[in-house]
Amino acid sequence: MKKFGGPVLFLDRSDINTDEIIPAKYLTEITKEDLKPYLLEDLKLPGFDPKSSETGKCRVVVSRANFGCGSSREHAPWVFEVNDITAVIAESFARIFRQNMFNCGMAAIELSKEDIDCIFSFAGAGETVIDIDMNSCTIRAAGGGRVESFNFIISPFDKALVLAGGWVDYADSRY
Amino acid sequence: MGKTTAEKIFAAHLVDEPFPGTRVLRLDTVLCHEITTPIAIDDLVRRGKDRVFDAKKIKAVIDHVTPSKDSKTATQAKILRDWARRHAISDFFDIGANGVCHAIFPEKGYIRPGNTVIMGDSHTCTHGAFGAFAAGVGTTDLEVGILKGVCAFREPKTIRFNLKGKLHKGVYAKDLILHIIGRIGVNGATDRVIEFHGESIDEMSMESRMTLCNMAIEAGGTSGICMPDMTTVVYLWPFISSEFPSKEAALAEYSKWRADDDAAYETVTDIDATLVEPAVTFGYKPDQVKTVSEMAGEPVDQVYIGSCTNGRLEDLRIAAGLLKGRKIAPAVRGILSPATPKVYSDALKEGIIDIFMDAGFCVTNPTCGACLGMSNGVLAEGEVCASTTNRNFMGRMGKGGMVHLMSPATAAATAIEGKIADPRRYL
Numbered sequence: 001m002k003k004f005g006g007p008v009l010f011l012d013r014s015d016i017n018t019d020e021i022i023p024a025k026y027l028t029e030i031t032k033e034d035l036k037p038y039l040l041e042d043l044k045l046p047g048f049d050p051k052s053s054e055t056g057k058c059r060v061v062v063s064r065a066n067f068g069c070g071s072s073r074e075h076a077p078w079v080f081e082v083n084d085i086t087a088v089i090a091e092s093f094a095r096i097f098r099q100n101m102f103n104c105g106m107a108a109i110e111l112s113k114e115d116i117d118c119i120f121s122f123a124g125a126g127e128t129v130i131d132i133d134m135n136s137c138t139i140r141a142a143g144g145g146r147v148e149s150f151n152f153i154i155s156p157f158d159k160a161l162v163l164a165g166g167w168v169d170y171a172d173s174r175y
Numbered sequence: 176m177g178k179t180t181a182e183k184i185f186a187a188h189l190v191d192e193p194f195p196g197t198r199v200l201r202l203d204t205v206l207c208h209e210i211t212t213p214i215a216i217d218d219l220v221r222r223g224k225d226r227v228f229d230a231k232k233i234k235a236v237i238d239h240v241t242p243s244k245d246s247k248t249a250t251q252a253k254i255l256r257d258w259a260r261r262h263a264i265s266d267f268f269d270i271g272a273n274g275v276c277h278a279i280f281p282e283k284g285y286i287r288p289g290n291t292v293i294m295g296d297s298h299t300c301t302h303g304a305f306g307a308f309a310a311g312v313g314t315t316d317l318e319v320g321i322l323k324g325v326c327a328f329r330e331p332k333t334i335r336f337n338l339k340g341k342l343h344k345g346v347y348a349k350d351l352i353l354h355i356i357g358r359i360g361v362n363g364a365t366d367r368v369i370e371f372h373g374e375s376i377d378e379m380s381m382e383s384r385m386t387l388c389n390m391a392i393e394a395g396g397t398s399g400i401c402m403p404d405m406t407t408v409v410y411l412w413p414f415i416s417s418e419f420p421s422k423e424a425a426l427a428e429y430s431k432w433r434a435d436d437d438a439a440y441e442t443v444t445d446i447d448a449t450l451v452e453p454a455v456t457f458g459y460k461p462d463q464v465k466t467v468s469e470m471a472g473e474p475v476d477q478v479y480i481g482s483c484t485n486g487r488l489e490d491l492r493i494a495a496g497l498l499k500g501r502k503i504a505p506a507v508r509g510i511l512s513p514a515t516p517k518v519y520s521d522a523l524k525e526g527i528i529d530i531f532m533d534a535g536f537c538v539t540n541p542t543c544g545a546c547l548g549m550s551n552g553v554l555a556e557g558e559v560c561a562s563t564t565n566r567n568f569m570g571r572m573g574k575g576g577m578v579h580l581m582s583p584a585t586a587a588a589t590a591i592e593g594k595i596a597d598p599r600r601y602l
Contacts, residue, residue: 015361015460019568024547027210028240028247030217030254042570066362069395070568071547072297073211074313094395095366096297100313157197157327167327168218171319175190175199 004087004107004132006059008141010123013045016063017070018097022079024071032078039079060130061088062119068097068108077101087132089139091116102158103167107132109139115150122146134162177435179333180400181368184308184432188291190325199327203290205320207235208276211295213254215318227262228324234285235259236268238276239543244550274515274541277301277483281385282515284414288403288429293320298483298565299398300391304384305411306403306432308368311392331368331397335440338373340449345599347493348383349485349563349582351375352390353454355446357464365395367441370434375448376401381410382489389484390565393461403429455595456580459569467585470595477508477560478590479572480583481539482546485563486514488521490583495527497587497601498534504593509536510552516541534590548573561589 020043022035029035040050049055061080067090068076077100080088087107101108109132111119118141122128125144132139139150154162164170178186191199205228212235219225227233235255243249252269259267268279277298286292288306292299295317302309312326320326336355356363369391376384379401388399401407408415408425419425453467480486480494491513503509511531513519519541522528528538545552546564554560554576563586567578581589584598591601 017568019547019566019571023570023574024549027549028245028251030213030247030250032214042574044569066365066395069361070297070392070566072295072299072311072313074214074295074315077313092362092365094362095397096311096313100315103313103315155196155329156194160193167315167319168222168322171323171325171327172224174193175323175325 004060004134005130007057008128008130009055009058009061009085010120011043011045011048011061011063012120012123014064015066015069016043018068018073018076019070021068021076022073027073027075032082035075035079036082039083059085060132061085062116063088063090064116065091067093069094072096074100074104077104077106081106089119089130102161105162105164105166107134107162109152109154111150111152118148134159176439177437179368179434179438179440180306180370180402180432181308181331181333181398182438184289184291185331187289196330197327198330199325200291202293202320202324202326203232204285204292205233205317205324206276206280206292206294206299207233207255207317208239208294208296209237209251209255210239211314211317213251215295215314215321216254216258218318219322224322227264227321230262230264232324233264233321234266234280235264236273236276236279237270238273239547240549241273241540241542242270272516274518275483275486275543277385277389278487278514278518281305281381282517284411287411288407289432293317293326297392298389300396301385301389301483303388303391303398303400304381305407306400306429308398308400310397328397329366332366332441333368333370334364335370335372335443337443337445338371338375338448339445340374340447341378342375342448342451345584345602346451346453347582347584348379348386350454351448351451352387353456353461353464353580354451356390356394356462357454359394361393361460361462362395364391367396369394369396369399371399371401373448377404380489381406382487385487386484390461393565402433453582453585453598455585456567459567461565461567461580467595467597470579471597473579473595474559475507475561475579475589475594476558477510477552477554478503478586479510479545479552479560479562479564480586481512481514482543482564483514484565485583486512486518488518490563491518491522491527494583494587495530497584497591497598499530501534501591503535503590507590507593509534509590510539510545511536512539512542512544512551514541545572547571561586561595
């Protein structure tokens, strides 16, 4: 199982689409590693710079509703993965993106709007670090001298995919 | 309790229920293109599992960038081509025979009522027009589909729209689906199947139903679904005539996939189709929709007619109806991309291509190209395109460019005037 946790990248907008996560012109790359420089290249958010060193340090993305909508491109989870971001926490996800994350053994975790608001209240007060425990289904957020904990629900199937390291190994052993 | 179409299809294809709420389904058809399949092929090779579950149930096309524009896209095409040959996938479409996936596969009669279909492409929901469950998936789901012929889904919830009354002249399936997305939002159907019912759907051609279902994903929908009827049977008849003694017999068989009258829906929404007007998007999300009257006068640099949404013969006929004997505005670049070689060839025979060219359009070969900013009509920074495609995301058609989504009729009127224009004055 992958390790989930680390410094947080806050993306404070709903409906962030997979074209913004990885523009289509880079879908011609044949290896996942080649996608690395293009993470979130077309995302326009106040104060956000995809090339900054802060962005480069992040290991968890926190965002709002309907994260990963649009194109089915699995290049979106892959560009996170090759940048060492293995978990996204959001109010809700587009179906294909969410499934792609779990299929790759990564985590797409949904929290209530109130919990997401609470995590966003950490933003701007120095580095925020999140730890995710997939066994107890808890998230611990720490930063600016504060600590908050959250419980999440993950479907048993999605959890099984994370534990198996993805859908190919899981399916190959069963079907 | 009756069943929705998706519930019937799920029940008939269930292979496993590893956990409550998770359904592993047997797949009737796995569709492939050269953007999302090569990495699946590469991974299967690396795992020593370079096999396919059933070469006859796999269909493949090179469509996103074709002919290849550079070494990288040529390599992607080569990986898919070599794989199709290696596994004797006979339904493979390459240069000269290739077209936009969600136009060419239905045109070949591959999608039947009651089918389960996946593809590594979000607009796979298009094929629900045939009464199928068709879902876009990522590369890993595609890889497992290729290897095992199965895919896992959550239990489907269905939302139903009843389209009452008839669409007015100048209002098309594209306007209707933009109207619906504008009402329910870009995540209004997430993890849901959308069923379309009602008089205006019953009267629609298969082409229009494909336009409608194509954009279900823009509301987050897993699959759009229309009920199979005699229109479906007539469209498929050239491919199924040996399977059934008559069209009525085919209809009787396919009708079992129609939703039951007492099926349970999460929501049922009635829409008065007579109130729907030509629709145009205004921002960077497909649910930012206004009427053409509200958007009229916005200048555009380019008009693009094509794609899996609106690149079929019916779309070209409608646009040509407005363009005939007219010229597009001098400052506008008009691009037509017929979605398949058959669409192109039929349009040539009908004189439609001449009408477009006389009006000042450039006609490209069938390809996804400009829709996702890959080739054949990419925008420059600050440019605006009136487009019959499906996504207006920021940068979608080129970094810094803007897209207004609309019907082929509205796109043609806009080309003539050089600014967003109401098509009804030209009908």
